[in-house]
Amino acid sequence: MERPQTIAPPEGKLGVLLPGMGAVATAFIAGVYAVRRDLGRPIGSLTQMGTIRLGQRTENRTPALKDFAPFAAMDQLVFGGWDIFSDNAYQASLRSGVLRKDLLDQLKPELEAIQPMSAVFDRHYVKKLDGPNVKKGRNWMELAEQLIDDMERFKRENDCSRLVMIWCGSTEIFLKPTAVHQTIEKFEQGLAARDPAISPSMVYAYAALRAGIPYANGAPNLSVDIPALMELAAQNNVPVVGKDFKTGQTLMKTILAPGLKARMIGIRGWFSTNILGNRDGEVLDDPESFKTKEESKLSVLEHILQPEVYPELYDDLYHKVRINYYPPRGDNKEGWDNIDIFGWLGYPMQIKIDFLCRDSILAAPLVLDIGLCLDLAARSGWHGVQEWMSFFFKSPMHAADLYPEHDLFIQLMKLKNTLRFLMGEECITHLGNEYYD
Numbered sequence: 001m002e003r004p005q006t007i008a009p010p011e012g013k014l015g016v017l018l019p020g021m022g023a024v025a026t027a028f029i030a031g032v033y034a035v036r037r038d039l040g041r042p043i044g045s046l047t048q049m050g051t052i053r054l055g056q057r058t059e060n061r062t063p064a065l066k067d068f069a070p071f072a073a074m075d076q077l078v079f080g081g082w083d084i085f086s087d088n089a090y091q092a093s094l095r096s097g098v099l100r101k102d103l104l105d106q107l108k109p110e111l112e113a114i115q116p117m118s119a120v121f122d123r124h125y126v127k128k129l130d131g132p133n134v135k136k137g138r139n140w141m142e143l144a145e146q147l148i149d150d151m152e153r154f155k156r157e158n159d160c161s162r163l164v165m166i167w168c169g170s171t172e173i174f175l176k177p178t179a180v181h182q183t184i185e186k187f188e189q190g191l192a193a194r195d196p197a198i199s200p201s202m203v204y205a206y207a208a209l210r211a212g213i214p215y216a217n218g219a220p221n222l223s224v225d226i227p228a229l230m231e232l233a234a235q236n237n238v239p240v241v242g243k244d245f246k247t248g249q250t251l252m253k254t255i256l257a258p259g260l261k262a263r264m265i266g267i268r269g270w271f272s273t274n275i276l277g278n279r280d281g282e283v284l285d286d287p288e289s290f291k292t293k294e295e296s297k298l299s300v301l302e303h304i305l306q307p308e309v310y311p312e313l314y315d316d317l318y319h320k321v322r323i324n325y326y327p328p329r330g331d332n333k334e335g336w337d338n339i340d341i342f343g344w345l346g347y348p349m350q351i352k353i354d355f356l357c358r359d360s361i362l363a364a365p366l367v368l369d370i371g372l373c374l375d376l377a378a379r380s381g382w383h384g385v386q387e388w389m390s391f392f393f394k395s396p397m398h399a400a401d402l403y404p405e406h407d408l409f410i411q412l413m414k415l416k417n418t419l420r421f422l423m424g425e426e427c428i429t430h431l432g433n434e435y436y437d
């Protein structure tokens with residue numbers, strides 16, 4: 001990654017396009033409108049609430065992140081998207097039950113104006129859903145062309161200077177990369193032949209990259225994470241990032257596990273179970289979609305704890321993740337963790353976590369931060385996987401020859417140091433002054 005000679009200024013409107021306008025997407029959109037009208041604060045958003053220390057501790061330079069790096073401002077954002085249901089953003093927000101009706105009613109005109117465009121969808125990839133607002137086309141390529149037309153129209157009609165796309169659609173069934181995913185040529189042949197190894201989220205990602213639009217994946221399905229689309233991102237100089245917003249139980253795991261490891265505390269078992277009752281929970285009730293989520297959730301501990309480096313502490317760890325669909329809870333998930341740990345001389349101890357969490361309240365600020373960081377990356381001329389944005393993801397995309405970084409604190413340091421580097425400031429290593437001479 002090179003430091004750019006210049007960073008294009010964030011002039012004009014930034015269109016944020018969201019395939020999947022359900023709980024997360026509408027909590028994000030309504031939240032931005034609420035903040036603009038001073039009806040709430042953007043809690044949980046690093047770009048809006050965070051600061052960054054610059055130089056030596058004695059210098060007392062700690063600007064707000066949004067004053068330090070040239071992010072687009074929240075009032076420059078306009079929103080659009082696609083969904084298989086034709087509910088506008090007000091109806092979809094009410095239905096998902098994340099934000100209170102009295103707040104949504106104050107934002108009703110803006111939210112009602114956002115009508116989802118018809119989706120690229122096939123039930124094969126999300127077995128639990130079906131809806132009427134779906135595009136027709138002979139093959140995936142025709143549908144991708146329709147998405148490109150949608151994006152151009154949206155940009156023109158909303159007078160946007162730039163767009164970013166963030167997948168907030170349902171989790172698709174588990175797919176492994178195969179031959180059709182290896183090169184652009186094979187992938188485009190697959191699009192024309194409607195190859196079943198290509199899923200709708202890949203069609204959106206392809207359309208975005210073809211149109212030069214940065215793409216992020218908030219779900220665990222492969223989507224852009226295949227060699228063919230990496231090749232296209234490089235060819236068209238487009239930044240991409242993913243996968244799976246880091247919220248809820250995995251957020252807690254990546255906060256706690258690095259701490260236990262830092263103190264060389266052993267872990268024998270980590271049992272995690274969730275009950276949730278929103279549409280995401282219903283989709284994840286299908287074993288094929290759950291498998292995609294499970295892979296994403298399981299990989300976290302192994303990479304943080306490094307059992308190959310610390311076999312005595314983590315080699316025998318039994319890690320289990322369960323998700324149970326339980327409609328009465330709606331979007332207010334409950335995540336339980338039982339952690340069996342051991343200390344001095346191997347004496348056992350236990351930790352129990354009961355996180356009464358609101359999934360979309362944790363995810364909405366990530367959509368904002370991801371959109372703003374991705375746009376900044378594009379204006380800085382950066383392309384390919386943006387590993388410095390791993391902080392936001394459960395299953396961070398990474399270069400083929402590297403392992404993903406899951407430790408939240410290393411991720412935060414990497415993100416802030418990348419911004420320091422971008423803006424020509426010294427990176428902070430936390431090596432004390434006494435060592436410099």
Ligand SMILES: NC(=O)c1ccc[n+]([C@@H]2O[C@H](COP(=O)([O-])OP(=O)(O)OC[C@H]3O[C@@H](n4cnc5c(N)ncnc54)[C@H](O)[C@@H]3O)[C@@H](O)[C@H]2O)c1
Nearest residue numbers: 020022023024083119169170171219245247279280359363
């Ligand atoms: N809420 C969280 O904390 C969280 C965390 C990590 C990941 N995620 C992921 O984010 C995604 C969205 O979560 P949510 O809670 O908003 O779910 P949701 O079910 O409320 O919304 C998903 C929406 O996507 C739509 N959709 C499905 N396939 C589509 C397609 N091909 N094109 C367009 N629209 C499509 C559905 O109709 C639905 O409205 C899910 O994949 C979820 O696993 C959520």
